[in-house]
Amino acid sequence: MRQVLTPPFAVYVLNRLGYGPRRGTPFSVEAFNALGANDDARLTAFVDQQLNPSTNPAGDVTDPDVAARLAHENYTTLGKTFEQLWQDHEVNGNPSGGPYTRDLPIREIERAVFVRATYSRWGLFEQMADFWHNHFNIYGYDRYAAPTWVSWDRDVIRRNALGNFRSMLQATFDSPAMLYYLDNYINRAPSFNENYAREIIELHTLGSINYLGANLQQHEVPDIPAGQPGAGWPVGYVDADVYELARAFTGWTFHRGASGGPNTGVAYMIPAQHDIGQKNVLGQFVAANTPYATEHQLFLDRLAYHPGTARHIALKLARRFVSDAPPQELVDHVANVFWQNRMAPDQIRLTLRALLLHDAGPGSFRDIGNFGNKVKKPFEAVVGALRAVSADFTIRRDDSESNSFMDRFRRSGHRPFDWRPPDGFPDDRNYWLGGGAFVHAWRTVDWVLDENTGSNQGDPLAPxxxxxxxxxxxxxxxxxxxxxxxxxxxxxxxxxxxxxxxxxxxxxxxxxxxxxxxxxxxxxxxxxxxxxxxxxxxxxxxxxxxxxxxxxxxxxxxxxxxxxxxxxxxxx
Missing domain, CATH: 1.10.238 (Recoverin; domain 1)
Known part of the structure; x- marks a missing residue:
């Protein structure tokens, strides 16, 4: 970017690992610089601090300022269990003659995400929550996503954001929002719908970087050599792996009151719609008539533990935090840490620490020469501006100022949870350099700067x-x-x-x-x-x-x- 000067290391780190400095908080330049005698020591202390945020007994990350703001009376759904969300906003969300409440959970979370990013001291955790929301992307206003979005955000994404990837994958697999969004609720034998199976391989686990093409058959795929992670497993996947996995997922749906059955949102198997034949996915063979639960677990294990998944996740994390073209040595190092810790309850925390603290020379995270190789996406730009001017603005539902803010921001093309394809918002610098995204982000900031600054009005949002x-x-x-x-x-x-x-x-x-x-x-x-x-x-x-x-x-x-x-x- 033209006429951009390289800042001190603290400013670079705070803009990469969060949403920019916020004066007078632990996420400030002064607080960062007090953590050690040199930049390496400060970075290590800061990363370890950020990777161990305060949590409540349920394991949810907490921050006093955020908690006080989200306790506002206009937030009514954040504390509800999945069961309560389903009953209140799915079963009873659109009563005849009554108030329409189906989308209150998504409306509250899309506002709460601004509150958390602006005021939480745990900026790196908020970045990781955003990362996983995009990795396991679901359109937030989808049929069964909107009424249960509080649970998707809290129980699936945030509760697993620094934990174990296999556990997170299982939580997505059991979610009615995911099963509906990617059409597995209508996946049934003898035919099958491959949509979810393809995306769980192509986007959620191995990634397209491990796709070997449409012309290879499973028996033609070479094995990973001895001595390497995953030795003896196929090196990548082909279309037949997708089809076999789709067969394994036939009949996997959720209770939604169909044919007089229960309406609970809980995932379950319809045996009559399940393909009971033998299957082979990435070298994992299951015999005919294998119980579906065993079959599912074996295949999800193979997907989560395949070294190709480690490479895919490592590359995506490096693109988020380092550069659009990170050094291969760094990606390989991070992938190895991810794979070696595949059973660890804090696998993702260990992986992220390896990414941020590994010194791979030029191009590694600690290389400040990276500054400017990424740009702030609209959400990052607006939240960073709110932090920079010490804005006092609890964005919430059923509030005229918040509605004006959200209406302006959505035009930037970066409204939270509003990306309809399953691949999530792009993390590529070039995608966001178009004028439209920036212009509407700036118009949103301009509105914040001007709101409540005339005579006889309330306190300005940006003082x-x-x-x-x-x-x-x-x-x-x-x-x-x-x-x-x-x-x-x-x-x-x-x-x-x-x-x-x-x-x-x-x-x-x-x-x-x-x-x-x-x-x-x-x-x-x-x-x-x-x-x-x-x-x-x-x-x-x-x-x-x-x-x-x-x-x-x-x-x-x-x-x-x-x-x-x-x-x-x-x-x-």
């Missing part, structure tokens, strides 16, 4: 003026365009290239300063070293006023917006 007066100066003489630009660049970006002069002298500072100093003729500039409200004719109204012709308060917020829209802020 830009109060921060300026309380953290910088309340004196008009100090409110010069030069000093204001320097203060907000340092505050919003979390650093400055020079310890004394800050951002002064950089092209970015000049552009931001000139925005603030521009005269109403749009050509000439006020003296950038004269305080706003402390100058000659035309510059006598203070920074907190918003009258014609200069609209200083609006311009101050606009100046902050320019920083948040800059390539320097958008780079990761």
């Amino acid at each position: 830009v003026l109060a921060i300026t007066q309380n953290e910088f100066s309340n004196s008009p003489a100090e409110h010069t365009p030069n000093k204001l630009a320097n203060f907000w660049l340092r505050r919003a970006l979390g650093w400055a290239p020079d310890p004394v002069n800050g951002w002064a002298g950089t092209p970015l500072h000049t552009a931001i300063r000139d925005f603030m100093a521009r005269n109403t003729d749009t050509v000439s500039l006020f003296n950038p070293d004269v305080g706003i409200g402390n100058g000659p004719s035309g510059n006598t109204a203070g920074l907190g006023t918003d009258g014609s012709p200069n609209y200083w308060h609006s311009r101050l917020r606009g100046m902050v917006g320019c920083i948040l829209f800059s390539p320097q802020f958008m780079a990761r």
Whole structure:
């Protein structure tokens, strides 16, 4: 990205492993730098801290600030069990003449995800929750996903996000949301629907990188050589593996009140619809008439424990946290850790630690030369902006400001859980460089900066003026365009290239300063070293006023917006 300066190591880490610094919290530059005597020591301490977040007895990650915000009365579904969600929002979610409540769980979680990302001290965990939501992607407003989304988010994704991959895979396999989304609920013998079987291999486990093509048969696939992980297993998969797995999944559905049966959402097998013939998936053979539960477990084990799955997950994690083209040596190292710990209850935690702390030289995570090879996706950009300006905004359901926020943000193309294909939102830098995504993310931030800033309104969502007066100066003489630009660049970006002069002298500072100093003729500039409200004719109204012709308060917020829209802020 043009005109982007490399920040200190702390800023790079906080933007990669979370959603950017947040002043006065453990996820700040100051807190990171206090963790050790050098960057390597600080990174190790920070990663270990982030990989061991506070949890409640149920194993859910907790944060006091987030918990207080999500306790708001407008959040009503977050504490419900799966059984309660199914009964309240599926069975009784669309009563004749009554209130429509089927989609309340998804509406609450798509708002709660902003609250968690903005205010939680466990930024790396929130990144991992987002990673797994995309890896096991389901369209959140799908038929059986919307009413049960609280459970999908909490019990399937978040509770397993740093745990064991095989356990997470099992939880997705038992979910009515997944079985419906990928059509396994209608997968039945003697024919079969291959949709779920294909995606569980192609997206959830081995990945397309281990697909050997349509022309090979199973007996033609070479085995993994002796001495290597998975020795003796086929090196990859072919279409026949998909078809065999689809046969194994025939009859696997969930109770939804069909034909007068129970309506509970619980997964179960319809024996009459299950193919009982012998099957072979990735070299795992099962004889005819094998009990379906045994068959399922054997095949899910083979998928989860195949070294190809380790390579696929390692590559995706490296693309998320390091670069779109990570070093092969790093990917191989991470894949080996994933495979060696395939039975460990904290397999994913160990894998992620290996990725972030392994020193593979140039291109490894600790190489700050990575800065700028990724850009903030719209969600990351908006949340990062909320953190940078210390916004106080509990986004929630049934709230006009929250609805305005969500309506603007959805136009960015990155509304949470709104990706309809099963592959999840792209993690490729180039996909997000189109103007539409950024423009609507910036419009969302601009709305936040302006909300509640007029007369006779509530507290502003982004207290830009109060921060300026309380953290910088309340004196008009100090409110010069030069000093204001320097203060907000340092505050919003979390650093400055020079310890004394800050951002002064950089092209970015000049552009931001000139925005603030521009005269109403749009050509000439006020003296950038004269305080706003402390100058000659035309510059006598203070920074907190918003009258014609200069609209200083609006311009101050606009100046902050320019920083948040800059390539320097958008780079990761």
